[in-house]
Amino acid sequence: MKKVVLLVTLIVFAFTASFATVTAPTVASSNGMVAAVDKYAAEVGAKILEMGGNAVDAAIAVSFALGVVEPYASGLGGEGYAVITMADGSKFAIDFRSAAPMAASYEALSELGLTISKANYTPKGACVPGVLAGIKEAWLLGATLPLADLIQPAIDLARNGFIVDETFAQTTSDKYELVLENGFDFLNEGFVWEVGSTFTNPQLAETLERIKEEGIDTFYSGSLADEIEEFMIENGGFMRKSDLEMYRAIVREPLHGTYRGYDFYVPHPPVSGPQFIAVLNTLENYNLPAMSWDDPLAVHIIQQALVLGDVDRRAYISDPEFYDLPYEAFMSKEYAKTRFMAIDLSQAFDPASYYDY
Incomplete structure (x- = not known):
């Protein structure tokens, strides 16, 4: 070791x-x-x-x-x-x-x-x-x-x-009927947990x-x-x-990507490591560092890149044990340029047409 x-x-x-x-x-x-x-x-x-x-x-x-x-x-x-x-x-x-x-x-x-x-x-x-x-x-x-x-x-x-926090209490409350039917022991004698209780x-x-x-x-x-x-x-x-x-x-060896001089390593499919790389490859074509984090244009660009990444994920990412899909091409810099060209800076994609892309 x-x-x-x-x-x-x-x-x-x-x-x-x-x-x-x-x-x-x-x-x-x-x-x-x-x-x-x-x-x-x-x-x-x-x-x-x-x-x-x-x-x-x-x-x-x-x-x-x-x-x-x-x-x-x-x-x-x-x-x-x-x-x-x-x-x-x-x-x-x-x-x-x-x-x-x-x-x-x-x-x-x-x-x-x-x-x-x-x-x-x-x-x-x-x-x-x-x-x-x-x-x-x-x-x-x-x-x-x-x-x-x-x-x-x-x-x-x-x-x-341990002391029950707000997240624990809220989650058991939100899913009370499911927990009551399927996991009674995770309730407080049949009731939801209150913050500060000991579980x-x-x-x-x-x-x-x-x-x-x-x-x-x-x-x-x-x-x-x-x-x-x-x-x-x-x-x-x-x-x-x-x-x-x-x-x-x-x-496995992790997948490797770069963004503006930084290296990062992500998992293989069936999870969305390639999608993460693909989205950053698309965003690399924009001068986001020149924009503030809450600039409406920056928010628009990031959101549109995420939409395209999700559309492609559904087409190009699955279980490699059963499907031979081109995720390596999907996460290439060359492919990212085509997704960059698909983004309109003046308007957002119509959700009804997402999968036309």
């Missing part, structure tokens, strides 16, 4: 339809700084740095902690990407997007009289989670501390509890303890995988232990 890591970006997604907008806390230690969307998670990362851990160690600990303090936006059932730069300059993009179970298909849903939207928030809508597999790959690539040390802060948060999750603490003791593989091929399959069979879900056993996080 690498001894030192300079930078890690760990992104964890979950299965929720709405997110509150908050200012992310930042916590500094004598060995570095950690930014996370939740103060408890940021504090966990800073403590890992103080223990002598590196950025990969901190990111893994933050990921576990976020699964406790933001169960509506992260967790063991989630997915995501990590882009890592090592001290020697080597770079990795870890793809731990979730995967559909083998038994899941449009036909299977149709036979049950269901659509994808109706399968949401049910065991039939569950995908094979990738977060733990992604954490394992990141740990193998560059961590320095034992995995047990990186899980323990999350166990402590789940067992001892504990002893069941999650127990699960994390098992992962700490048995290793991440228990989730994909061990006793936890057996229990997941048992639950799915009892509740009509598609996922089986064989799906968990087959799951693999994918490690």
Whole structure:
């Protein structure tokens, strides 16, 4: 494993339809700084740095902690990407997007009289989670501390509890009916949480303890995988232990882009790394530095570039395991010039005609 890591970006997604907008806390230690969307998670990362851990160690600990303090936006059932730069300059993009179970298909849903939207928030809508597999790959690539040390802060948060903030309270309130029906234990004895209350999750603490003791593989091929399959069979879900056993996080070199002399590195499809590069390539053709951040013309240009980027994303970005799409041409400087020419500085695209472009 690498001894030192300079930078890690760990992104964890979950299965929720709405997110509150908050200012992310930042916590500094004598060995570095950690930014996370939740103060408890940021504090966990800073403590890992103080223990002598590196950025990969901190990111893994933050990921576990976020699964406790933001169960509506992260967790063991989630997915995501990590882009890592090592001290020697080597770079990795870890793809731990979730995967559909083998038994899941449009036909299977149709036979049950269901659509994808109706399968949401049910065991039939569950995908094979990738977060733990992604954490394992990141740990193998560059961590320095034992995995047990990186899980323990999350166990402590789940067992001892944390103070409910406005985002947590508002999210459970907004999704009250869904949570009441599908995740009763995330409510306060059936009621929504109030700011200042203490939330504990002893069941999650127990699960994390098992992962700490048995290793991440228990989730994909061990006793936890057996229990997941048992639950799915009892509740009509598609996922089986064989799906968990087959799951693999994918490690690639990240995609590289430039903007006005700056280098940046992004994940591969099926997420929108190429779209990010393409949009910046388009914007590079304008003298945005000469404009203020709230200049109406700057806002117009950025918005129009984002529209074109999204139109192209739908045409050029998908799962590379199933489709051979020209995303490399899509994120080229040459292609960006054609999108630059499509933007009218005097008027916005008509939303009804977006896909004519």
